[in-house]
Amino acid sequence: MDSMLNTLANLPWWAWVIVFLALVAIRDIFVQKNHTISHNFPIVGHLRYWLESIGPEMRQYFVANNREELPFNRIERGWIYASAKKENNYEGFGTDRDIYAHQHIFVKNQMMAYKLPGSHPNITDPCFLPCAKIIGSYNKRKKPYRPASVINVSAMSFGSLSAAAVDAMNNGVRKSGAYQNTGEGGLSPYHKQGGDVIFHFGTGYFGVRSEDGNFSMEKMKQLVLDNPCIKAIEIKISQGAKPGKGGVLPAAKITHEISEIRGVVMGKDVLSPATHSAFNSVPELMQLIEDIAEQTGLPVGIKGAIGKLDQWEELAKLMIETGKGPDFITVDGGEGGTGAAPPSFADHVSLPWVYGFSSLYKLFKNYDLTERIVFIGSGKLGFPAKAAMAFAMGVDCINVAREAMMSIGCIQAQVCHTNRCPTGIATQSKWLQGGINVPLKSDRLSQYFKTFRKEFLEITHAAGYEHPCQFTMDDIQVNVDDNDLNRSLSSTYGYNKAVVPFSGIQDLYNCPYLGGNEYMKNKIGP
Numbered sequence: 001m002d003s004m005l006n007t008l009a010n011l012p013w014w015a016w017v018i019v020f021l022a023l024v025a026i027r028d029i030f031v032q033k034n035h036t037i038s039h040n041f042p043i044v045g046h047l048r049y050w051l052e053s054i055g056p057e058m059r060q061y062f063v064a065n066n067r068e069e070l071p072f073n074r075i076e077r078g079w080i081y082a083s084a085k086k087e088n089n090y091e092g093f094g095t096d097r098d099i100y101a102h103q104h105i106f107v108k109n110q111m112m113a114y115k116l117p118g119s120h121p122n123i124t125d126p127c128f129l130p131c132a133k134i135i136g137s138y139n140k141r142k143k144p145y146r147p148a149s150v151i152n153v154s155a156m157s158f159g160s161l162s163a164a165a166v167d168a169m170n171n172g173v174r175k176s177g178a179y180q181n182t183g184e185g186g187l188s189p190y191h192k193q194g195g196d197v198i199f200h201f202g203t204g205y206f207g208v209r210s211e212d213g214n215f216s217m218e219k220m221k222q223l224v225l226d227n228p229c230i231k232a233i234e235i236k237i238s239q240g241a242k243p244g245k246g247g248v249l250p251a252a253k254i255t256h257e258i259s260e261i262r263g264v265v266m267g268k269d270v271l272s273p274a275t276h277s278a279f280n281s282v283p284e285l286m287q288l289i290e291d292i293a294e295q296t297g298l299p300v301g302i303k304g305a306i307g308k309l310d311q312w313e314e315l316a317k318l319m320i321e322t323g324k325g326p327d328f329i330t331v332d333g334g335e336g337g338t339g340a341a342p343p344s345f346a347d348h349v350s351l352p353w354v355y356g357f358s359s360l361y362k363l364f365k366n367y368d369l370t371e372r373i374v375f376i377g378s379g380k381l382g383f384p385a386k387a388a389m390a391f392a393m394g395v396d397c398i399n400v401a402r403e404a405m406m407s408i409g410c411i412q413a414q415v416c417h418t419n420r421c422p423t424g425i426a427t428q429s430k431w432l433q434g435g436i437n438v439p440l441k442s443d444r445l446s447q448y449f450k451t452f453r454k455e456f457l458e459i460t461h462a463a464g465y466e467h468p469c470q471f472t473m474d475d476i477q478v479n480v481d482d483n484d485l486n487r488s489l490s491s492t493y494g495y496n497k498a499v500v501p502f503s504g505i506q507d508l509y510n511c512p513y514l515g516g517n518e519y520m521k522n523k524i525g526p
């Protein structure tokens with residue numbers, strides 16, 4: 001025995017390598033039955049799997065050019081990272097975009113840019129850019145709300161995001177005067193850091209759920225009563241990445257904390273069905289909106305991705321008949337993000353933002369309803385020129401999800417669905433989220449929003465306007481094809497945006513319903 005151990009101990013290192021490779025080869029050929037390549041090409045077959053697994057990183061870091069990647073290319077990500085860190089976010093030498101390419105947009109500048117008068121609020125604060133409309137004012141809700149920022153955090157739940165990420169985002173919106181949409185996972189303690197909140201619920205009714213899994217008005221009322229940070233309520237009909245797709249929250253993921261916040265029992269899978277149990281038709285949805293608004297005093301809106309228009313038209317007709325309706329509509333594009341969705345849904349179901357929004361807005365404009373609704377857009381709109389296009393088409397605010405994630409450190413690893421997000425943002429792993437420095441990251445989100453608003457205002461001024469609500473469909477051109485290369489949005493999408501009543505940013509500043517309390521207190525002079 002001793003001599004055998006001695007022989008083994010004296011084996012040279014290369015003999016150990018040979019033994020190890022021989023064992024791998026035996027496993028590949030005789031033991032494992034799942035991988036043909038490993039069986040047919042023992043040992044070297046592993047190289048193929050390994051190279052495939054690191055392919056995305058290799059392409060992202062070394063191979064893909066600056067404008068090539070999706071959903072966000074390197075230049076877009078770099079602009080967000082630099083803006084969030086208040087670093088130099090300019091580009092030198094001129095654009096590297098092919099500005100003749102299909103779908104490229106141009107903002108038409110005025111001969112002489114808009115000049116701020118001496119007493120203008122943007123002289124004291126060049127980042128002050130509130131929404132030009134008040135949510136809930138037409139329907140005379142008890143607590144109308146004017147977002148103090150035109151850019152805000154889109155629906156992302158605690159559950160799909162880590163506690164540290166939600167915390168950083170709420171502190172970030174607090175510092176920048178924006179709001180944070182809770183997403184479907186209920187209102188967590190991390191949403192209560194002082195920022196404005198839009199409470200969002202879907203078919204799982206998390207946070208406002210009765211024991212049998214239906215919507216509970218009592219819980220809704222109590223939630224609003226207990227949490228004055230909630231400024232409005234959003235009913236999710238659908239989202240761009242997976243409209244009409246339900247989901248399961250597996251029992252294994254339901255921690256004590258998640259069970260409390262979402263109002264679900266531990267140890268059992270929880271279903272988010274594809275459809276709502278609180279309403280089955282457009283009139284019933286209208287009734288729910290009115291009931292919630294009546295009971296809570298808050299404005300109530302809906303979020304949807306756009307495909308067919310007949311039920312939206314039914315909603316518009318009902319709004320005319322009854323004089324009631326949602327206070328805001330969030331239109332999500334088919335290019336929208338998600339924590340997890342089947343590719344067949346994410347790639348194909350629902351229209352891209354420009355087509356979806358233009359058809360919906362046109363419909364509501366035909367019924368003369370646009371003044372009654374605050375339109376919110378989401379779908380890769382967190383860049384000033386894209387936002388200018390969206391405002392020209394009729395939005396009043398934009399929501400950003402993945403751009404907000406990037407501002408706090410997301411590297412677009414695209415593994416949100418695996419619980420292994422390397423940046424700790426889209427995971428419940430305590431270790432991974434431990435790397436998030438919440439105060440620093442909240443500054444980053446806040447700085448991204450401020451830089452965005454400043455640049456958006458500069459583009460607006462270059463076009464001759466004081467506020468982006470003044471953009472018209474004729475102010476933006478888009479490359480459509482090779483013959484008539486460049487057309488205005490109005491001729492491309494076949495409508496003109498309704499004029500948004502606007503009397504100056506000073507009046508928005510003076511509005512009693514303006515949100516973003518802490519930002520307003522600290523950042524703006526009279």
Ligand SMILES: Cc1cc2nc3c(=O)[nH]c(=O)nc-3n(C[C@H](O)[C@H](O)[C@H](O)COP(=O)(O)O)c2cc1C
Pocket residue numbers: 154155156157160161182183184185236238239240303332333335336337338339378379380381382399400401402403416426
């Ligand atoms: C991690 C993650 C979680 C999301 N969770 C929700 C959700 O709970 N409810 C919802 O309506 N949309 C959800 N979305 C969609 C976003 O709110 C948003 O509509 C979409 O990503 C488009 O915005 P973006 O292009 O700025 O990311 C989620 C998106 C991401 C990336």
